[in-house]
Amino acid sequence: MSLSRGDFPRDFQLGASTAAYQIEGTAAGGTGPSHWDSWAATPGNVVRGEDGAVACDHYHRYAADLDLVRDGNFDTYRFSTSFARVMPDGRTPNAEGLDFYDRLADAIAERGLKASLTLYHWDLPSALADQGGWANRDVAARFADYSRVVLERIGDRMDSVATINEPWCVAWLSHFLGLQAPGLRDIRAASRAMHHVLLAHAKSLEVIREVTPGAKAGIVLNFAHPHAASDSEEDKRAARTFDGIHNRWFVEALTKGAYPADIAGALAPHMPEGWQDDMAAISAPIDWLGVNYYTRTTLRHLEDSLWPHFEDVPGPLPKTDMGWEIYPDGLRALLVRLARDYTGATPIFVTENGMAGDDHLIDGVIGDPVRVGYFDDHLKAVHAAIAEGAPVGGYFAWSLMDNYEWAFGYDKRFGIVYVDYETQARIPKASYHALREAFARS
Numbered sequence: 001m002s003l004s005r006g007d008f009p010r011d012f013q014l015g016a017s018t019a020a021y022q023i024e025g026t027a028a029g030g031t032g033p034s035h036w037d038s039w040a041a042t043p044g045n046v047v048r049g050e051d052g053a054v055a056c057d058h059y060h061r062y063a064a065d066l067d068l069v070r071d072g073n074f075d076t077y078r079f080s081t082s083f084a085r086v087m088p089d090g091r092t093p094n095a096e097g098l099d100f101y102d103r104l105a106d107a108i109a110e111r112g113l114k115a116s117l118t119l120y121h122w123d124l125p126s127a128l129a130d131q132g133g134w135a136n137r138d139v140a141a142r143f144a145d146y147s148r149v150v151l152e153r154i155g156d157r158m159d160s161v162a163t164i165n166e167p168w169c170v171a172w173l174s175h176f177l178g179l180q181a182p183g184l185r186d187i188r189a190a191s192r193a194m195h196h197v198l199l200a201h202a203k204s205l206e207v208i209r210e211v212t213p214g215a216k217a218g219i220v221l222n223f224a225h226p227h228a229a230s231d232s233e234e235d236k237r238a239a240r241t242f243d244g245i246h247n248r249w250f251v252e253a254l255t256k257g258a259y260p261a262d263i264a265g266a267l268a269p270h271m272p273e274g275w276q277d278d279m280a281a282i283s284a285p286i287d288w289l290g291v292n293y294y295t296r297t298t299l300r301h302l303e304d305s306l307w308p309h310f311e312d313v314p315g316p317l318p319k320t321d322m323g324w325e326i327y328p329d330g331l332r333a334l335l336v337r338l339a340r341d342y343t344g345a346t347p348i349f350v351t352e353n354g355m356a357g358d359d360h361l362i363d364g365v366i367g368d369p370v371r372v373g374y375f376d377d378h379l380k381a382v383h384a385a386i387a388e389g390a391p392v393g394g395y396f397a398w399s400l401m402d403n404y405e406w407a408f409g410y411d412k413r414f415g416i417v418y419v420d421y422e423t424q425a426r427i428p429k430a431s432y433h434a435l436r437e438a439f440a441r442s
């Protein structure tokens with residue numbers, strides 16, 4: 001790696017990220033069904049119909065997993081609590097589930113790690129999905145209740161708390177594009193979810209402020225770098241519309257208290273009544289913004305009678321195992337843009353960045369040079385953004401270990417630690433060692 005800990009500001013945090021459904025194993029600990037279980041059980045949605053029942057069995061193996069985080073010279077462990085584990089029916093707390101997170105919070109602290117909690121990383125209890133899930137305004141109140149239960153138990157040991165992971169995925173990807181649970185393709189449900197996910201953030205933020213005033217509160221957004229397929233006005237407009245749905249909708253609501261006019265106009269007929277009254281709460285100040293960044297997206301105008309009139313097309317750059325272009329400069333540009341146009345002096349954390357690779361165990365070793373290069377180049381992009389004035393407080397690798405990659409099941413390996421799903425053995429990859437060496441403490 002070209003950079004090391006000393007090249008970054010003194011308090012800069014190196015982190016490793018995971019999410020509950022992707023690693024824990026839902027079969028253990030009295031977890032209730034979530035919309036991911038039923039979506040995965042429906043043919044055609046997930047590779048081989050795989051689900052999170054066992055995953056990496058982190059529920060039983062968390063201590064050894066956290067040893068890997070500590071031994072890798074990470075400062076911070078980012079994880080999520082599962083809504084369906086904490087409240088199996090969406091309302092009633094499950095003591096077994098809360099006991100698990102209590103043990104986990106202690107284990108993080110015992111290893112001298114900072115804990116960065118995400119309250120929602122996609123596992124909505126089925127009981128709430130039955131009532132319309134994110135399309136139903138009531139989800140925000142239920143999410144606030146759940147936030148309170150979690151924080152009253154483990155909030156004292158959290159350094160930072162994020163309400164929602166990737167609202168765009170929660171709302172648009174899952175209700176308009178239909179590519180994640182609940183898999184709807186409906187502009188009315190999508191428009192409602194686009195608003196209710198931010199309302200849920202607002203209600204949860206109020207709870208964080210009340211229950212754990214010492215924890216730094218934020219939200220994690222996913223951004224893609226929009227790239228017009230050509231210089232034509234139509235393609236440029238396509239890139240701008242994509243940017244509006246994907247990026248500006250969320251960051252403008254949170255920082256300016258308004259939805260971008262170009263997108264709000266198109267969604268207006270489908271929005272829930274009285275949404276304007278929620279915007280003040282949605283734009284309440286946060287202490288930090290989480291940024292998940294993986295790739296850029298190339299947009300082309302689509303001749304279609306129906307909005308949004310664009311499609312994404314493959315670009316020419318080298319791609320990861322997901323088919324995602326590797327474009328580190330997009331991260332630099334994004335961080336600089338966010339600080340300049342939206343978040344000012346509020347710290348930004350890169351809460352996810354990484355790549356899926358075709359990793360193989362050869363003679364007990366996993367060499368993943370492309371991933372090492374990916375981290376190297378993206379850390380350089382973060383470094384450059386800081387030099388341009390963006391207040392970036394940390395960089396978290398996605399992911400600590402190979403895990404359940406949603407619709408791709410266990411096919412795509414994003415880990416810096418390899419998981420042998422037959423034996424649940426963990427084998428650190430070359431990228432783990434590269435980060436460990438780069439971020440050694442002198």
Ligand code: FCB
Nearest residue numbers: 019165166398405406414
């Ligand atoms: C992000 C998700 C994370 C993981 C990565 C690859 O969108 O937050 O759970 O799936 O992508």
